[in-house]
Amino acid sequence: xxxxxxxFAILVLSTGCATKFRFPTNxxxxxxxxxxSYNGEMxxxxxxxxxxxxxxxxxxPYPILLEQRSAMSFFGALSxxxxxxxxxxxxxxxxxxxxxxxxxxxxSQLTGGAGHSLALTGAFGGNEHEIEGPTNVEFKLxxxxxxxxxxxxxxxxxxxxxxxxxxNYTVTGDLTGAEVGKIDDEVKQLTGxxxxxxIFKPGKFKFEAAYSSLDWSNSKDKSFISYAVxxxxxx
Numbered sequence: 657x658x659x660x661x662x663x664f665a666i667l668v669l670s671t672g673c674a675t676k677f678r679f680p681t682n683x684x685x686x687x688x689x690x691x692x693s694y695n696g697e698m699x700x701x702x703x704x705x706x707x708x709x710x711x712x713x714x715x716x717p718y719p720i721l722l723e724q725r726s727a728m729s730f731f732g733a734l735s736x737x738x739x740x741x742x743x744x745x746x747x748x749x750x751x752x753x754x755x756x757x758x759x760x761x762x763x764s765q766l767t768g769g770a771g772h773s774l775a776l777t778g779a780f781g782g783n784e785h786e787i788e789g790p791t792n793v794e795f796k797l798x799x800x801x802x803x804x805x806x807x808x809x810x811x812x813x814x815x816x817x818x819x820x821x822x823x824n825y826t827v828t829g830d831l832t833g834a835e836v837g838k839i840d841d842e843v844k845q846l847t848g849x850x851x852x853x854x855i856f857k858p859g860k861f862k863f864e865a866a867y868s869s870l871d872w873s874n875s876k877d878k879s880f881i882s883y884a885v886x887x888x889x890x891x
Contacts, residue, residue, distance in 0.1 A: 677707065677708040677709070677710075677720070677749075677785055677795070677797060677827070678705045678706065678707045678708070678725065678727065678747070678748070678749040678750045679705065679706055679708075679747075679750045679751065679797070679799065679823075679825060679845075680703055680704065680705055680706075680727075680729065680747045680750055681703075681704040681705060681706055681724075681845075681847065681866060681868040681880045681882040682703035682704045682729075682847075682849065682864055682866045682882050682883070682884035683803065683805075683819040683821055683847060683849045683851075683864065683866060684699070684701060684703060684729065684731065684851070684862060684864055684884050684886055685731065685743075685745070685757065685777060685803065685805060685819065686765070686775075686805070686807065686815075686817060686853060686862070687759065687762070687773040687774060687775040687805040687806060687807040687817055688759060688762065688763070688764055688765045688769060688773050688775070688807070689733075689735060689738065689739050689740060689741045689757055689758075689759040689764045689765065689775070690733050690734070690735035690741050690764065690765050690766065690890065691735055691738055691763075691764025691765050691766025691767055692735050692738060692764070692766050693735055693736065693737060693738075694734065694735060695734075695735045695766060695890065695891070696732065696733065696734050696735070696890065696891040697731075697732065697733040697734075697741075697765065697888060697889075697890050697891070698730075698731070698732045698733075698888060698889060698891065699729075699730070699731040699732075699860075699862070699886045699887065699888030700728070700729070700730060700886060700887055700888070701728070701729040701730075701731070701862070701884055701885055701886025701887070702726055702727070702728055702729065702884065702885055702886075703726065703727065703729045703747060703864075703882065703883075703884030703885075703886075704724065704725070704726055704866065704880060704882020704883060704884060705724070705725040705726065705727045705747055705748075705750065705882075706722045706723070706724065706725070706868070706870065706878075706880060707722065707723050707724075707725045708720040708721065708722050708827075709721045709723075710787075710793050710795075710831070710839060712791045712793075712831060712834075712835045716837045716838065717838075717839070717840055717841065717874040718831070718837060718839055718841075718874075719841075719872075719874060719875040719876065720827070720841055720872065720874075720875040721875075721876075722870070722875075722878050724880050724882065726882075727747045727748040727749070727750070728747065728748050729745070729746065729747040729748075729884070729886065730744075730745065730746045730747075731743065731744070731745045731746075731886070731888070732744050732745075733757065735764075735766075738764055738766075739758060739759045739760075739764065740756060740757070740758050740759075741756065741757040742754070742755075742756055743755055743756065743757055743777075743779070745779070750783075751781040751782045751783045751797055751798070751799045751825075752781050752782075752783065753779040753780065753781035753799065753801060754779060754780065754781060755777060755778050755779025755780065755801065756777065756778055756779070757775055757776075757777045758775060758776050758777075759773065759774070759775045760774045760775060760776065761773060761774035762774065762807070765890060766890075768812055769807070769809040769812060769815055769855070770809050770812065771808070771809060772806070772807070772808055772809075773805075773806065773807040773808070773809070773815075773817075774804075774805070774806050774807075775804075775805045776802075776803070776804060776805075777801070777802065777803045777805065778800075778801070778802050779800070779801045779802075780798075780799065780800045780801070781798070781799050781801075782796060782797055782798035782799060783796075783797055784796050784797075785797065785829070789833070790833055790834040791831055791832070791833045791834045791835040792831070792832045792833045793829065793830075793831055793839070794829050794830055794832075795827055795828060795829020795830070795839050796827070796828055796829060797825060797826070797827050798825070798826050799823060799824065799825045799826075800823070800824050801821065801822070801823040801824075802821065802822050802823075803819055803820065803821035803822070803847075804819070804820050804821075805817060805818070805819045806818050806819075807853075812855065813854060813855045813856065814852070814853070814854060814855075815852070815853040815855070816850070816851070816852055816853075817850070817851050817852075817853065818848075818849065818850045818851075819847070819848070819849040819850075819851075819866075820847075820848055821845075821846070821847040821848075821849070822844070822845070822846055822847075823844075823845040823847070824842070824843070824844055824845070825842065825843045825845065826841075826842045827839055827840070827841045827842070827843075828840055840874070841872060841873055841874045841875055842872070842873040842874075843870050843871065843872045843873070843875075844870075844871045845868055845869070845870050845871075846868070846869045846871075847866055847867065847868045847869075848866065848867050849864050849865065849866035849867070850864070850865060850866075851863055851864030851865070851884075852864075857890070858889045858890040858891075859887065859888065859889045860887070860888045860889070861885070861886070861887055861888075862884075862885065862886045862888070863883075863884070863885050864883065864884045864885075865881070865882075865883050866881070866882050866883075866884070867879065867880070867881055868880045868882065
């Protein structure tokens with residue numbers, strides 16, 4: 657039953673194509689696995705995003721202009737074994753990401769936190785975009801993501817966690833109409849984040865502040881400071 661609810665949520669929330677080029681600048685992933693087998697975790701939040709627009713007024717390779725935004729976010733995890741989860745994450749119009757979380761140190765969410773926690777994550781994803789106008793833009797955004805997450809429990813109800821993450825995005829597509837050309841760009845995103853979790857089982861509240869540095873191959877580099885909050889529960 658839990659597994660079925662988890663898959664249903666993924667199908668409903670990740671269906672369709674985006675109309676904006678966006679990707680998150682916050683992390684909001686806890687260092688603890690769900691614990692046990694086929695137990696679930698779900699979170700709904702609001703977090704920072706970078707929104708990109710293709711600058712067709714410039715010559716090829718058409719640089720991408722970035723602005724800071726905030727958007728609703730979803731996160732769901734399903735325990736495979738006690739220390740390993742399958743997870744899915746998504747923010748509005750951004751690539752849906754699927755991956756795994758492997759807890760190396762500390763107790764799972766099922767057993768309760770104490771002392772230090774440490775986890776590794778890896779994920780991949782993507783989506784397609786269509787923007788209509790005098791110049792029509794169609795492109796694909798693909799992503800790979802890796803992170804190291806550490807947490808420390810001051811009490812069973814209060815945790816501080818830090819994340820160091822690397823994400824690689826590639827953008828490829830076509831321009832038609834008033835301007836005809838190809839889009840080909842890549843960005844390497846380094847993110848450092850610190851957050852706080854308050855636990856009231858089966859619920860939780862989290863807050864995070866993050867710094868993201870974006871290194872583009874054909875566009876201007878940029879950095880963001882962003883904030884996020886979420887409410888979650890275990891099923």
